[in-house]
C-alpha cells in the first residue's frame with residue numbers, strides 16, 4: 001500500500017494512479033464467521049469488540065464493473081460496526097449469504113470474514129469498466145447506501161428498496177481498511193476544506209438525520225418547527241440539532 005500512499009502524498013496525476021498496481025491483499029478490520037458464536041450466553045454489556053475484531057491482511061476481491069477500489073485515508077466507527085462486532089441483534093454473516101445469492105458479482109461477499117466499516121474518505125485507485133463519472137486519483141467521500149439501481153423498488157426511495165443494504169455492515173469490503181471496494185454511486189467529491197477525518201465522519205450520521213428530519217421521504221421539517229431530538233449529544237443527534 002506504501003506506493004499508493006506515496007502517490008496520494010505526491011498528488012500524482014490520474015494517469016499515474018491508473019498505472020499503480022493494486023496489492024493482492026490489504027489490511028482490514030474484520031470479524032470471522034468461525035467466531036460468530038463466541039459471545040453466546042454473554043450479556044450484551046460484556047461482549048467486547050476487542051475480542052472479535054481482527055486487524056490483519058485479507059485478499060483483495062476482484063472489481064465489479066460498477067465499483068472502484070478506494071485507498072482509504074480515514075474512516076469512522078458507527079453503531080452498525082458495533083452490532084457486527086458483537087453479533088447482535090444477529091450475525092451479519094447471514095445477510096452476506098443472502099446478498100451472495102443475488103448475482104455472480106455478489107457471490108464475492110460471502111467469505112469466512114467480513115471487513116467492516118460504513119464511512120470513508122479516500123482516493124480512487126482504479127475504476128470498474130462501467131464507471132463513468134469518477135477516475136483514478138479523485139478525492140472522495142463515501143456514503144453507505146448500497147443500492148441496486150436495476151431494482152425498480154429502489155427508484156422512488158432507495159432506502160426502502162427491497163434489497164437496500166448498508167455498505168460495510170450488510171456487505172463485505174468496508175471502510176475500516178487500507179483499501180475498500182465501493183459502488184461508484186456511493187461516491188461524492190471530498191469537500192476541499194475538510195480534512196480526511198472530517199470528510200469521513202459525516203455521511204452515515206448526517207444523511208440519516210437529514211432523511212429523518214428534512215428529506216422529502218422523512219418528516220419534511222421546516223425551520224421554526226418544534227421537534228424533540230432524543231440523544232442530541234450523539235452522532236445522529238448532533239447533526240439533527242444543527243438542522244433545527
Ligand SMILES: NC(=O)c1ccc[n+]([C@@H]2O[C@H](COP(=O)([O-])OP(=O)(O)OC[C@H]3O[C@@H](n4cnc5c(N)ncnc54)[C@H](OP(=O)(O)O)[C@@H]3O)[C@@H](O)[C@H]2O)c1
Nearest residue numbers: 078079080083204205208230231232233234235236237238
Ligand atoms: N437506520 C439508520 O439509518 C441509522 C443510521 C445511523 C445510526 N442508527 C442508529 O441510531 C442510533 C444512534 O446512533 P449514533 O451514531 O447517533 O449513536 P451515538 O453517537 O452513541 O449517540 C447515542 C445517543 O443516545 C443517547 N442515549 C443513550 N442511551 C439513552 C437513553 N437511555 N435515553 C436517552 N438517550 C440515550 C446518548 O447520550 P449519552 O451520550 O449521554 O449517553 C447519545 O446522545 C443507534 O442505535 C444506531 O444504530 C440508525
